[in-house]
Amino acid sequence: MASVKITDLHKTYGTTKVIEGLDLAVDDGRFVVLLGPSGCGKSTLLRMIAGLESITAGDVLFDDKRVNDVHAKDRNIAMVFQNYALYAHMSVRKNMAFSMRLKKTDKKIIDEKVKWASSILGLDDYLDRLPKELSGGQRQRVAMGRAIVRDPDVFLFDEPLSNLDAKLRVQMRTEIKDLHQRLKTTTIYVTHDQIEAMTMADEVVIMRDGVIEQSGSPMEIYDRPNNLFVAQFIGSPGMNIIECRVTGENGTLYGAAEGLQLPLPSGANVSVGQNIYYGVRPEHFRSSRQVAASAGGKAIAGAVRVVEPTGPEIHVYAKLAGQDICSISRERVIWDPGEEIFFDPDLDHVHLFDGVSKKAL
Amino acid sequence: MKSSRAWLPRWLTSEHPFPWLLPVTSLLIVFGLYPVLYSLWLSFFKRNPATRKEKFLPSWNWNKLIEDDRVWDAVQVTLTYASIALFLQLALGLAIALLLDSDRKGFGVMRALMTLPLVVPPAVTGMMFLLMYDSSFGVISNSLYALNLLSPSAPILGTGSTALWGVIVADTWQWTPFMVLIMLAGLRALPREPFEAASIDGATALQSFWHLTLPMMSKIIALAVLIRGIDLFRIYDYVKVMTDSGPGTATETLTAYAGTVYFKSANFPYASAVALATLIVVLVTASVFIKIFKVRF
Numbered sequence: 001m002a003s004v005k006i007t008d009l010h011k012t013y014g015t016t017k018v019i020e021g022l023d024l025a026v027d028d029g030r031f032v033v034l035l036g037p038s039g040c041g042k043s044t045l046l047r048m049i050a051g052l053e054s055i056t057a058g059d060v061l062f063d064d065k066r067v068n069d070v071h072a073k074d075r076n077i078a079m080v081f082q083n084y085a086l087y088a089h090m091s092v093r094k095n096m097a098f099s100m101r102l103k104k105t106d107k108k109i110i111d112e113k114v115k116w117a118s119s120i121l122g123l124d125d126y127l128d129r130l131p132k133e134l135s136g137g138q139r140q141r142v143a144m145g146r147a148i149v150r151d152p153d154v155f156l157f158d159e160p161l162s163n164l165d166a167k168l169r170v171q172m173r174t175e176i177k178d179l180h181q182r183l184k185t186t187t188i189y190v191t192h193d194q195i196e197a198m199t200m201a202d203e204v205v206i207m208r209d210g211v212i213e214q215s216g217s218p219m220e221i222y223d224r225p226n227n228l229f230v231a232q233f234i235g236s237p238g239m240n241i242i243e244c245r246v247t248g249e250n251g252t253l254y255g256a257a258e259g260l261q262l263p264l265p266s267g268a269n270v271s272v273g274q275n276i277y278y279g280v281r282p283e284h285f286r287s288s289r290q291v292a293a294s295a296g297g298k299a300i301a302g303a304v305r306v307v308e309p310t311g312p313e314i315h316v317y318a319k320l321a322g323q324d325i326c327s328i329s330r331e332r333v334i335w336d337p338g339e340e341i342f343f344d345p346d347l348d349h350v351h352l353f354d355g356v357s358k359k360a361l
Numbered sequence: 362m363k364s365s366r367a368w369l370p371r372w373l374t375s376e377h378p379f380p381w382l383l384p385v386t387s388l389l390i391v392f393g394l395y396p397v398l399y400s401l402w403l404s405f406f407k408r409n410p411a412t413r414k415e416k417f418l419p420s421w422n423w424n425k426l427i428e429d430d431r432v433w434d435a436v437q438v439t440l441t442y443a444s445i446a447l448f449l450q451l452a453l454g455l456a457i458a459l460l461l462d463s464d465r466k467g468f469g470v471m472r473a474l475m476t477l478p479l480v481v482p483p484a485v486t487g488m489m490f491l492l493m494y495d496s497s498f499g500v501i502s503n504s505l506y507a508l509n510l511l512s513p514s515a516p517i518l519g520t521g522s523t524a525l526w527g528v529i530v531a532d533t534w535q536w537t538p539f540m541v542l543i544m545l546a547g548l549r550a551l552p553r554e555p556f557e558a559a560s561i562d563g564a565t566a567l568q569s570f571w572h573l574t575l576p577m578m579s580k581i582i583a584l585a586v587l588i589r590g591i592d593l594f595r596i597y598d599y600v601k602v603m604t605d606s607g608p609g610t611a612t613e614t615l616t617a618y619a620g621t622v623y624f625k626s627a628n629f630p631y632a633s634a635v636a637l638a639t640l641i642v643v644l645v646t647a648s649v650f651i652k653i654f655k656v657r658f
């Protein structure tokens with residue numbers, strides 16, 4: 001096991017800057033999830049940690065030892081590649097056993113480990129097949145198996161569940177989490193899937209364009225996004241964002257936008273005339289047929305567009321001041337499209353961002 | 362469009378493969394099939410050298426072939442020659458290809474330069490090595506004298522035990538680049554990902570080569586062995602130019618023997634039988650090889 005530290009890391013391909021001055025510290029035994037839009041440099045970062053990609057500038061340290069010049073084979077990491085990178089001419093069994101065979105591990109131990117991994121991954125019936133005889137999801141599980149039979153210092157996972165069906169994905173998520181809780185191996189996990197990130201991570205790292213926008217525990221990221229990008233990136237359906245300008249009336253401040261007056265939390269760090277983004281998560285945007293008492297007569301009224309019942313909750317999409325707004329409620333209210341709907345933001349959970357810097361206020 | 366050609370028979374219109382195959386098929390028939398069949402026909406005659414008359418006696422030449430020690434010697438020389446040369450060219454070809462398989466600066470030029478020996482006509486290569494082996498002024502001979510590996514009393518091509526090696530070296534000089542080309546094409550087409558995975562799995566360069574490169578290249582290696590192997594069985598020019606089958610018959614290959622029978626003894630029917638025997642040996646070896654290694658074209 002090892003801690004991983006990255007300091008001022010840069011990566012350029014020719015003139016394309018992919019990673020620009022990235023710092024990251026992963027303590028020993030932690031489960032860190034890298035989350036970010038496609039092309040933001042997640043795979044590149046992971047490959048640099050693995051030693052597969054040259055480092056333009058900066059350092060990668062394992063247990064505070066600089067490993068920039070240590071060959072990938074000597075870093076003792078296990079990795080699941082985004083493109084699987086299976087050995088096409090080897091059976092599933094041999095794919096999984098390869099690392100152990102190289103180490104001249106005892107045959108019996110190899111067999112046991114392969115059996116253990118294949119039962120976790122549901123690959124028991126495919127052990128003697130070649131990768132080309134498997135479906136995409138099965139191949140991905142083989143890639144996973146190849147990693148988990150190892151006993152590495154660091155696990156690197158690059159979207160290891162992206163090709164599995166919903167049920168299998170949930171199942172594998174649990175297995176990985178369980179594995180981590182038992183082995184406590186430092187893990188860096190890349191995903192597009194927010195649920196995966198939220199459910200598995202000790203720490204979530206949000207990346208954009210080769211830099212880290214915010215890192216913290218899943219709940220921290222969700223409850224206190226540092227900036228507009230993180231606020232919009234995390235959460236599904238996404239946070240409602242309304243652009244408005246701060247106005248004052250009888251000493252009370254409002255966010256004014258197109259005939260709307262949005263109440264601001266008391267003690268908000270804003271001044272009259274400032275342009276802000278007003279953010280409320282759908283579950284904090286209560287909806288009702290009546291104007292809420294707390295609104296002080298300033299009704300936030302819109303028109304229902306679409307209603308999506310998901311089972312446990314109902315997502316109501318509405319037009320508000322020309323913008324699409326979503327509200328989630330657990331009550332069984334039936335809405336008709338076009339019906340008038342009143343919103344009531346939970347002031348304890350309103351996020352304000354500066355109109356220029358887009359940073360949280 | 363269609364109606365303008367409608368009067369043509371269907372097999373002559375472009376949708377049918379026959380017209381497109383016609384040119385190459387006719388070439389093959391005229392220059393391949395006909396000579397072979399004619400040789401076969403010829404081999405059924407017994408030639409009387411004194412009267413220069415030929416008599417139809419189908420088994421005569423074939424019996425003679427089986428009883429001819431020189432044929433069996435030649436088979437042995439050919440097999441020795443082909444297998445040693447093939448091994449050397451394959452090993453060197455793969456090794457050089459591995460060295461040249463790089464995107465770094467200058468390697469493209471080196472890959473191109475590698476092919477130069479291939480443009481030299483084999484007979485010229487033979488003559489070039491003949492000069493380099495010359496026991497008084499040849500650069501190779503003199504270098505070996507200096508290293509005490511050779512004595513002037515036993516010239517390379519004039520000594521039974523070394524003459525075949527001398528020819529093999531010339532062949533290898535010329536044809537290793539061909540192997541390099543094939544191997545490079547294969548190596549360059551290998552995917553990068555499995556090698557990355559292997560280094561993550563802790564494989565050394567040698568282990569990657571053994572467990573990944575070789576198995577992934579096996580089809581290409583088999584194909585290269587087949588092409589070069591067939592070619593090596595037909596070895597004629599180097600032997601003809603460099604040793605003329607000598608000393609004695611130390612370097613007499615099957616084709617060289619056939620040539621001798623043809624052009625020196627003018628026993629055309631028997632020479633045909635020897636030449637056909639070469640063809641049969643090649644065909645049998647090649648098909649066994651194709652079966653075993655499942656070569657696909």
Ligand SMILES: Nc1ncnc2c1ncn2[C@@H]1O[C@H](COP(=O)(O)OP(=O)(O)OP(=O)(O)O)[C@@H](O)[C@H]1O
Pocket residue numbers: 013016018036037038039040041042043044045082
């Ligand atoms: N070999 C390369 N040459 C040039 N640019 C590259 C190369 N490899 C990656 N890039 C660029 O680097 C950026 C980051 O790529 P990377 O694969 O790390 O993205 P990612 O975050 O993993 O995306 P995804 O979620 O789609 O996998 C991309 O814009 C990509 O175009």
Ligand SMILES: [Mg+2]
Pocket residue numbers: 042043044082158
């Ligand atoms: Mg990626």
